[in-house]
Amino acid sequence: MFRNILTIIKKETLDTLRDKRTIIVMVLVPVLVFPVIFIATSRLQMSVMEREQVRSLKIGYVSEDNDTRLEDFLNTQERVELVYMDDAGELESLIRSDSLQYGLFVPAGFAAALDNMTETSLSIYFSGTRLTGKDRIDRLLAQYENNIVSQRLQEKELTRSFIKPFRTESFNIATDQEMIGKLAGGFLPYLFIIFCFTGAMYPAIDLFTGEKERRTMETLLTAPVSRIEILVGKMVVIALTGLISAMLAILGLFIGLQISAGLPDFIMSVVMGILTFSFVMYLLLMLIPLTIFFAGLLVPLTIYAKTFKEAQSIVTPLTFIVIIPAALGLIPGMEYNAVTALIPIVNITLATKEIIAGTIHLPHYLLTVVSLVGLAAISVVFCANWFGKESNVLR
Amino acid sequence: MMSAEKVIEVKSLHKRFKTVHAVNNISFELERGDIFAFLGPNGAGKTTTLRILLDIIKADQGEILWNLNGNQNNLPDSSLIGYLPEERGLYTDLPVLRSLVYLASIRGMESAKAHAAAMEWLDRMGLADRAKEKLQTLSKGNQQKVQFIASIVHKPAFAILDEPFSGLDPLNQELFIEYIRELNAQGCTVLLSSHQMQLVEKIARKIFLINHGKELYKGSLSGIYNAFGLQHTLELSFEGEVPMEQIKKIKGTELVSGTDSSGVRVVFNAEKKLPEIMKDFSTLDGITNIKSQNSSLHDIFLELVKNKS
Numbered sequence: 001m002f003r004n005i006l007t008i009i010k011k012e013t014l015d016t017l018r019d020k021r022t023i024i025v026m027v028l029v030p031v032l033v034f035p036v037i038f039i040a041t042s043r044l045q046m047s048v049m050e051r052e053q054v055r056s057l058k059i060g061y062v063s064e065d066n067d068t069r070l071e072d073f074l075n076t077q078e079r080v081e082l083v084y085m086d087d088a089g090e091l092e093s094l095i096r097s098d099s100l101q102y103g104l105f106v107p108a109g110f111a112a113a114l115d116n117m118t119e120t121s122l123s124i125y126f127s128g129t130r131l132t133g134k135d136r137i138d139r140l141l142a143q144y145e146n147n148i149v150s151q152r153l154q155e156k157e158l159t160r161s162f163i164k165p166f167r168t169e170s171f172n173i174a175t176d177q178e179m180i181g182k183l184a185g186g187f188l189p190y191l192f193i194i195f196c197f198t199g200a201m202y203p204a205i206d207l208f209t210g211e212k213e214r215r216t217m218e219t220l221l222t223a224p225v226s227r228i229e230i231l232v233g234k235m236v237v238i239a240l241t242g243l244i245s246a247m248l249a250i251l252g253l254f255i256g257l258q259i260s261a262g263l264p265d266f267i268m269s270v271v272m273g274i275l276t277f278s279f280v281m282y283l284l285l286m287l288i289p290l291t292i293f294f295a296g297l298l299v300p301l302t303i304y305a306k307t308f309k310e311a312q313s314i315v316t317p318l319t320f321i322v323i324i325p326a327a328l329g330l331i332p333g334m335e336y337n338a339v340t341a342l343i344p345i346v347n348i349t350l351a352t353k354e355i356i357a358g359t360i361h362l363p364h365y366l367l368t369v370v371s372l373v374g375l376a377a378i379s380v381v382f383c384a385n386w387f388g389k390e391s392n393v394l395r
Numbered sequence: 396m397m398s399a400e401k402v403i404e405v406k407s408l409h410k411r412f413k414t415v416h417a418v419n420n421i422s423f424e425l426e427r428g429d430i431f432a433f434l435g436p437n438g439a440g441k442t443t444t445l446r447i448l449l450d451i452i453k454a455d456q457g458e459i460l461w462n463l464n465g466n467q468n469n470l471p472d473s474s475l476i477g478y479l480p481e482e483r484g485l486y487t488d489l490p491v492l493r494s495l496v497y498l499a500s501i502r503g504m505e506s507a508k509a510h511a512a513a514m515e516w517l518d519r520m521g522l523a524d525r526a527k528e529k530l531q532t533l534s535k536g537n538q539q540k541v542q543f544i545a546s547i548v549h550k551p552a553f554a555i556l557d558e559p560f561s562g563l564d565p566l567n568q569e570l571f572i573e574y575i576r577e578l579n580a581q582g583c584t585v586l587l588s589s590h591q592m593q594l595v596e597k598i599a600r601k602i603f604l605i606n607h608g609k610e611l612y613k614g615s616l617s618g619i620y621n622a623f624g625l626q627h628t629l630e631l632s633f634e635g636e637v638p639m640e641q642i643k644k645i646k647g648t649e650l651v652s653g654t655d656s657s658g659v660r661v662v663f664n665a666e667k668k669l670p671e672i673m674k675d676f677s678t679l680d681g682i683t684n685i686k687s688q689n690s691s692l693h694d695i696f697l698e699l700v701k702n703k704s
Contacts, residue, residue: 004501007497007500007501008501011497015486015489214484214485214486214487214488215480215482215483215484216484216485216486217484218446218451218480218482218484219478219480219484219485219498219545220501221449221451222449222451222473222476222478222480223473223498223501223502224472224473224474224501224502224503225473225501390451390452390453394451394452
C-alpha cells in the first residue's frame, strides 16, 4: 500500500515542482511578496519623508496685524518662505495644487493679545493628505510659543517648574514580545492561512481536474492501486504544497524584515526570538491538520470540475471563505477561549497570537488541535466517499 | 462454478445512464488464450461494458467472475490486466519514457525493469530516439503506439484494448495486428473492442456483436460466417431507375438495399447457386453491371441490425 502511495507522491511532487504556475504561486509569490512590499514601501516612504523634510516650505501668510514679530521669526527660519497674500480665501486652492504647503492667518490684535497675556489664536491651513501633515508648521509655531513662554518666565523670575509642576515616569509591564504578539501577532497566522490555501489550490486543480482533463484518470483507476491510495497520495502532495507555501511566506516575511530599514531594534529582536523550536512545533501541530482540511475542501471540488477553467471558477470564491475567518481573528478584543478555540481558522489566528505573546493556555490549544485533527479526518473521509462515486470522477 | 479455462464470465449485465440503457442484459465469457472482439458501432455500449469489467464504473445488475490467477473474484486483479482506453489516457506534458515507467510502476513493476521494458518496446516501434520528448510532440499515430506500450509493458495476463486501431494508418494497423497476435502467442488473453470490423476479422477468434447495448450475436468468427455469411451479395448498377419491384420478385432474394439512385445491393439465401442468380438478373431492364462479393462481417452486422429492428 505504502509503495503505491509513495510512487504517486513521488510522481506528483516532481510534476508539481515542474509546473511553472505552481512554482510561481507556491514558491515565488510567498517568498518575494513581503521583501518586495517592505523594500518598496520603506524606500518610497523614506524618500518622500526625506524630500518633505528638506523641501523649502512655502507658507501663505495673511496678516491683519500690523506687528511683524511672528513674521520676522518665520523669516529667520531655514527653508521657510513666506508668500504674502491679502485674502485667506485663496489659500485653499493654492494648498490643494501644492503651490503652497501651508497657510497662516494672523488676526488683528494677535501681537497685542500676546503682550497683554490674553488668549488669542492663529489659523493654520494645510492638507491632511500630506505625509507630514502639519508637523513642520506646528514645530515652527511651538518654537515661537516656547520663546514667548521663556521670555514671560524670565520677566516674572520664574522657573520652568512653575508651568510644569511635575513629570511622570511610565513603566510598561508588558514585554515587547507580549505587545507584538497581541497587537501584530495575528498577522502571522493570517499569512499562514492565506498562503497555505493558495499554495494548495493549483496543485489540487492539477492533480484532480488536470487528471480528468488529460483523460488519465481512467488509466489511473484501472491500475492496481486502490482509490484510497490514489486519494491519499495526491492529498499528501496538495497538503505539502500548502504547508511549504505557508512556511515560505513566513521566511519571506523574515527576509523582508531583515532587509527593510527603519524597524526599531526591539521589534527585530522579538521577531527573531519568536522562531524557536517550540514555536514551530506549536504552529505545525495546528497547520498540518489545517492543510489537510484545506486539501479536503479543495479535492471534492476539483474532482467534480471537468476542466481547469471550471475548477478555477469553483475554487476561487472559496478563498473568501478562508480569508474571512482568518481576518476575524485579527479583530481587537477577540479572545481565545474554549468557544473560539473550536472555530476553524479563527482558532489558528487567535492561538498563534497567544503563542507569540507567550500567553497560550494549553487546554485551549489542545482543544484547537483536536478539533482541527477531527475536521481533517472528516474531510478525508468525505473525499474518499466523493472519489468513490463514478458520477463525480467520470463526470 | 466456473470452468478452470474461463478467465472471465459475465452474466446478465445491465447499466443505465439517465435515459439510456447502455448495457442491456449482456452475457459472455472468455477462455484463457482467447482473442475476443467486442464489435459494434459508436455508442453501442462497448466501452461501457469494458469500464464495468475494469470496475471503473459499477453495473446496475449482473455478475462478473474473474479468474486470472486461479482465484475467483468479482473484481479484477488489476496488476494482471493491461488496459488501452478508447480516449488517450497519457500524460501529454511528461516525457514519453517517464510516463511509461510511472504507469508500469503503479502496476507493480520495478522502476529499472519498467525502464528497460519500455525502452525495448519504444525501440521496436521506432520511437526510442523520442523517449525523452514530451508525448504532446508526437503524432496521433505515435501517441497511440505509446498508449499501446503503456497498456502491455508490464506483461499482463489479460489485455483489454478499446479501439486499439484508432488514429493509425493502414501500415500501422497491420503492425498492431501483429503485435496483438504476438501478445496472444505469449499467453495473454485479449479482449478488444472496435468498430473497424474489417480489421477485427483478421485477428479475432471469437466475437460479440452489440448494438444499442444489446447482444446481436456471440460466438466464433467462423460460426458467424457459417450462420450468416454463406449468402451471396450482389451489387447491381442500372441505367436509369432501379427496378425494385422486379428485383424483389426474383426467387431467393432476402434483402435489398439501395446504394445510390442507380445502384442496389441484393443479398440471396445460400441455397440459390450463383450462375442461376446471374442468369435471373441479366434479364432485368437497364442493367449495366453485376458485381458479386462474399458477405463481410460488416454486411452481416448490418443485416443483423436490420433483422432485429
